[in-house]
Amino acid sequence: MEHFDVIIAGGGIAGSTAAKFLAKSGLKVLFVERYKTPRNKPCSGIQFKYFEKILGEKIPKERLCNVNLKRIKMYLPNGKSIGSSFEMLNFMRKPFDDWLNIIAQDAGAEFRDELVCQSVEEESDNVIVSLIDKDKTMTKHQCRYFVDATGLRPKIRAQLRPQDFKGKSVGATLNYYIDGEANLDPETLYQFWNLDWNNAMFAWIYKKTLDDNKDYWVVGTGYNHGNITEIQELFYNSMKEKFKISGEIIKKEGYSSSIDMYSKDRVWLGQNRILMVGDAAGLVDQVRGVGMDAAALSGRLLAKAISRADKKGTKAIDEYTKLMKRVTSQTIANQQKEINVHENNEELQRALEKSLLKTGMNMFIQTIINKFRSPEKQKLLPP
Ligand SMILES: Cc1cc2nc3c(=O)[nH]c(=O)nc-3n(C[C@H](O)[C@H](O)[C@H](O)COP(=O)(O)OP(=O)(O)OC[C@H]3O[C@@H](n4cnc5c(N)ncnc54)[C@H](O)[C@@H]3O)c2cc1C
Numbered sequence: 001m002e003h004f005d006v007i008i009a010g011g012g013i014a015g016s017t018a019a020k021f022l023a024k025s026g027l028k029v030l031f032v033e034r035y036k037t038p039r040n041k042p043c044s045g046i047q048f049k050y051f052e053k054i055l056g057e058k059i060p061k062e063r064l065c066n067v068n069l070k071r072i073k074m075y076l077p078n079g080k081s082i083g084s085s086f087e088m089l090n091f092m093r094k095p096f097d098d099w100l101n102i103i104a105q106d107a108g109a110e111f112r113d114e115l116v117c118q119s120v121e122e123e124s125d126n127v128i129v130s131l132i133d134k135d136k137t138m139t140k141h142q143c144r145y146f147v148d149a150t151g152l153r154p155k156i157r158a159q160l161r162p163q164d165f166k167g168k169s170v171g172a173t174l175n176y177y178i179d180g181e182a183n184l185d186p187e188t189l190y191q192f193w194n195l196d197w198n199n200a201m202f203a204w205i206y207k208k209t210l211d212d213n214k215d216y217w218v219v220g221t222g223y224n225h226g227n228i229t230e231i232q233e234l235f236y237n238s239m240k241e242k243f244k245i246s247g248e249i250i251k252k253e254g255y256s257s258s259i260d261m262y263s264k265d266r267v268w269l270g271q272n273r274i275l276m277v278g279d280a281a282g283l284v285d286q287v288r289g290v291g292m293d294a295a296a297l298s299g300r301l302l303a304k305a306i307s308r309a310d311k312k313g314t315k316a317i318d319e320y321t322k323l324m325k326r327v328t329s330q331t332i333a334n335q336q337k338e339i340n341v342h343e344n345n346e347e348l349q350r351a352l353e354k355s356l357l358k359t360g361m362n363m364f365i366q367t368i369i370n371k372f373r374s375p376e377k378q379k380l381l382p383p
Contacts, residue, residue: 004030004110006306007129007143009117009156011037012093013292014278015149016100017055017299023108025307030141031104031149032115032131038098039113042175042253044204044220045096046189047089047292050370050378054296055100063099065090065209071188074202076352077195077345084360088189092208120146120156120274127273145306145316146274149299152257154280157268164265164282169256171200171286172228175220176236177210180247182217191289195348197221197235199340200286205239210251217245222286224261224340228254261286266335267328270317277302283327285380287334293380294327301327301376323376330380359383 006022008015011033019031052058069090073083105111114134121128127146132138148156158165184205191202203221210216219239223231239245259282260266266282277298284291305320342348362383370378
């Protein structure tokens with residue numbers, strides 16, 4: 001049986017970031033990914049500049065989309081809009097995650113793709129991890145710590161904590177990629193706040209680059225109940241008319257989760273020698289509208305927690321819980337603030353009008369302060 005200090009299941013943002021920082025601290029790390037890489041991942045791939053600070057890397061230009069996002073324009077339920085300059089990172093997850101996998105390997109972590117983490121067994125000082133390859137051969141590996149970084153359908157968390165999941169999908173998103181024209185600015189991220197189109201956050205339009213190096217308009221939304229295709233069609237048809245979007249839909253991508261996002265235990269960081277990071281820990285935040293920053297930060301803080309525990313002889317889960325306190329509190333607090341607390345669009349309009357100035361000012365201030373904060377103390381935005 002091969003032995004590692006840490007085995008990580010999942011080669012996404014959280015898994016690769018944890019692998020990089022664990023390997024940098026001198027540990028023997030294996031991280032595995034179920035799909036052949038580079039793999040696709042449905043995601044808008046938009047992040048704040050401080051994301052690079054958390055990763056500890058400058059993202060190479062060739063891993064970003066051709067189009068830089070420089071502005072945000074918010075459409076309110078009453079149809080009026082407000083906009084501001086705001087630079088964001090814009091990338092597709094296939095080239096981006098592939099780059100993060102390479103960064104972690106360069107730091108010394110071992111990476112194997114097409115390997116599915118099937119189950120884990122806890123022993124007093126170790127965890128035995130069962131992995132299945134594409135020929136359905138199962139191998140067992142031993143590690144001191146196991147990390148579940150398997151995203152919104154977390155394999156091991158589901159086995160350990162079935163109570164954190166609903167039997168069915170509890171939220172879904174759908175994106176259409178359009179090869180055509182629109183009366184829209186390609187460097188703007190458009191947000192549409194309207195309960196008929198997205199009842200958790202906003203619906204969106206932006207421009208992305210696909211594998212053929214061509215740019216496409218992406219129109220998408222998410223919904224917590226009902227039929228996501230019907231909601232998306234409603235939104236898409238309305239946008240088509242409003243912005244004269246022409247051309248063909250060349251790709252549709254969707255995603256759904258069954259983690260109970262409204263449970264008091266939605267954020268769960270693990271137990272004993274089994275630790276959760278990123279979406280698997282329940283850190284995706286529908287109020288902030290993002291999750292990759294929390295995923296990367298949790299991966300980085302997990303590495304620090306294990307180093308600390310090894311040095312001090314303490315429990316890694318306790319160190320990790322302490323280091324994650326601010327992120328956990330922010331995510332749990334936001335859980336109460338989803339826009340579906342509003343009965344209708346008039347109420348949502350009033351709430352947005354009331355909070356917009358304060359949120360905007362806060363964003364501006366925290367963006368500046370983040371430049372001076374250490375990578376591990378970044379304030380996740382919007383605050
Ligand atoms: C449509 C959509 C749009 C989004 N847009 C944004 C955005 O613009 N900005 C943002 O910050 N966030 C966005 N998010 C959220 C973001 O995608 C997640 O928060 C982020 O990907 C979490 O990273 P992760 O590493 O935890 O999980 P993932 O990125 O999901 O990575 C998990 C990895 O684990 C692998 N895996 C799964 N099971 C196993 C197994 N048993 N064994 C081995 N490997 C396994 C998966 O294949 C995957 O590669 C969006 C999400 C969706 C669905």
